[in-house]
Amino acid sequence: MQGTLDMLILRTLLLGPLHGHAIAKHIQRTTDDVLQVDHGSLYPALHRLERKLWIVAKWEMAKDRNREFKYYRLTPAGRKQLATEHSKWKLLVASIGRVMEPAEEG
């Protein structure tokens, strides 16, 4: 599910810069706890995406408190990658759907 996690992270960051913990929480909340992101695989994923230059990281002061966190944001290349991944995902889901719920024959 590595590719999927990457895609989810990119999508999450589309809305704006977040730090690691917030990304995990966002995904959890948005899926109503259905998708529990394994925190252990989150950070390797983040750093991998960073190396591929789809996201960039920067230490910034948090908005709501007096502390610095490492914030990640999407790059234009990342935006493009997200679009690609998203369309691939849609195709995959549609194909699986056709298998699982075939159109009525005849």
Add this chain to the structure above:
Amino acid sequence: MKLWLPLRCRFPWSRRRAREADLDRELRDHLDLEAEEQRQAGVSDEEAGYAARRALGNAAQIKEDVRMAWGLQWLETLGQDLRYGLRQLRRNPGFTAVAVLTLALGIGANTAIFSMVNAILLQPLPYSNPQKLVRLEITEPGHTGLVPVASGPDFKDWQKENHVFEEMAAGFDANKSLTGGSEPMQLSGFEVSPQIFHLLGIAPLMGRAFTQDETQHGHNQVVILSYGLWQRAFGGDKAIVGKAIALDGEVYDVAGVMPQSLKFPDLWWGIKAEFWIPLNLEQPAWRRTRGSHWLWVLGRMKEGVHLAQAQADMATISRNLQRQYPRDDAGVNAKVLGLHGLVTKQVRPALLVLFAAVGFLLLIACANIANLLLARGIARGREMAVRMAVGSGRVRLIRQLITESVLLFLLGGIAGLLVGWGALRILLYAAPQGYIPGIIDVRLGGWVFAFTFGVAFLTGLLAGIAPAIQSSKPGLRGTLKEGARTAAAAHRGSRNILTVAEIALALLMLIGAGLAIKSLVRLMGVQPGFDPHNVLKANLALPKARYKSNQQVSAFYERLLDRLRALPGVESASAAAYLPLQGNPSSSVYIEGQPLPKNVYSSPEVEWCQALPGYFRTMRIPLLRGRDFTLLDTPKSPQVAIINEAMARLFWPNQNPIGKRFSKAYQKPQWITVVGVVGDVLEVGLDEPALPEAYFPETQDTDPWLAVVLRTSTPPLNEAGLLRHAVRSLDPELPVYGVGTLSRIVSQSSEQQRFVALLLGLFAAAALALALIGIYGVISYSVAQRTHEFGIRLALGARREDVLRLVAREGWALALIGVAAGLVAAFALTRLMASLLYDVKPNDPATFVALPLLLIAAALAACLIPARRAANVDPMVALRHE
């Protein structure tokens, strides 16, 4: 996709610590935030911390994974593994020393021999397009095998008629004395066709090559000098071209000088070429005879022509010649042979055997080390288990163990390279004269370096993998609890196999060496037919220019021998045209009273030699019948000869040959009467039987080139100066060359076998040592592992001898299986070295029985030490030992 993060991470190592700190901070922040959330959900402060940590998971693992994502991991890991590996090696100096030395030995020997194999067998000859160069040899009827020389008229026809050769050239050895300098020098060189240098693709350093005109009589007194001669005799005189020099008293113009890098093929008994003169195919008259074979012939095939085509063309030409000249060329077929193969033919079998031997030695060395590594791997089983429990990945562990092995083998490889370099120097120094073809330069090349390292690296990988995988198997909880004892059992199989293989290979090498040594001993025991001790020899070549008549030649030698016999310390002196073990010319003979031969080839051949009176006595060749030559045998008295036993047996079996007659020519026979019979001497070599030989008085069959022999009562070389003085007093312009002792000549003819036997013996001894160390190590280790078990047995009432027998049985089994395997291999493989053996069968029973017994005995002795240790174990200590 960039592998490096831009700008920020240009210097990964220096940034590394910054990134690590960064990651730490990020993870700590995550924990804090998670804990905060937990507290907000109502969990107590303490619990929140734990909950956060649980949620995050294995921080160390995460860090590892992130580092992997950073991608430079492999370099970092490699660095770490190398440092760790080095520390390990330093901590176990004994192990490291043994391993590195073993490897150095195996790899070093391999490198040295492989360098030789590479230079001699694999590298092309130092000429342009060397694969197109061939030599032509012929078949002669009544002669098995090929004769390497052809006749003048045949050569000319080959040149004219062929369609496959770009060029052909021929040559013949030439010997001339150089006078006019401080000392007269005897030079060896060649008469060659003018095309020879172009054929080989060599241009002169100075001056030019010969022209076709210069082969004509009257125009042919030009000479080309070798670089060495130019330096030695003429001091590198830059104006040498065009100057006149005196060869054999005649004037020759220097036409050119060859470059230093020239390696002229030493096709004729290893003669080094010091000069070249044009080939004279017309004079003397015998050179025009079609039936007389004396020229070596080289050819360069045209582009696109292969050996088979050239062979076919020459076969056709041969057939035509046979039709045209049925008497002279009957049964004479030209064969085309690649030049490279010919030059290396002599040394190839020995070299390949040596190569195989060092290959086995290397295998044994690697097996030993693999065993060592396996044993150590088990010993470290606990360490591995702990590390894995703490979170090290299995792959990481395996990689690290393999790195350790590779490091060890690289160290061994470097040591091996040094050993190999040294060994090669020694080999080249100790190799017999002419053994390594002179035109080949044997050096440690880049290729060999790569080969050595390749071997070391590969072996390191292989030897490291098995223990690495074994040591890091999951399910090591057992290991943590029980200790190393049970883990040891798992490896038993592979270690036993390795030991058995070592013993088998060691036996194979021992047998090979044993055969070679036995062959050498047989060879050295061969009686040459004369007594070589305390005999000095020297060669003299009287030049035609100053010794025009036979009478002058005979007179000179007579006077010289008178003077030599008068010298103090000289017991007897004489001279002959050809000494034993150096080869003779042969001639066909016609025996009186026996049927005429069909042509010149079907008549029998005998070796030919001219000798002075007293020769047989000086050489202590027994005179069996009749008499020696005397001063009464003159040119005017009847032609006589002394024959050897082989000739007597061949032509006059069960008769008295004294008084019988034979002749060289059968058309107008000039009868020669046999007046004496002497014992056989070996003409060609110690490993060839004696050939029929006939000796003629120097006065009746004069040869201006004789070898003088002195039997001395003092060490022969002490008389050398007196000999030279005697010659100089008679003729100051006459060079004396080839000064040496007959003992040296005899030992030289077994030199090659001695060389091979020595090397094989050394390798076999090393292999034996390694195999014994191997079996000692394995049994020792096994005893150490079973100490607990022995303690129980002893405590339960077993006797010490029982324990001893238990251990011995293990060693016994290994040795037996190893020896059996080795015997099978030896049976199959020793036939490959048959060509190197003299008077010894490849399956010589004595060797095949004695050496296995020796090896078994040695292996048992090696087992005895650990066995004794096992038997003397104190049960109380053993029971406590894990």
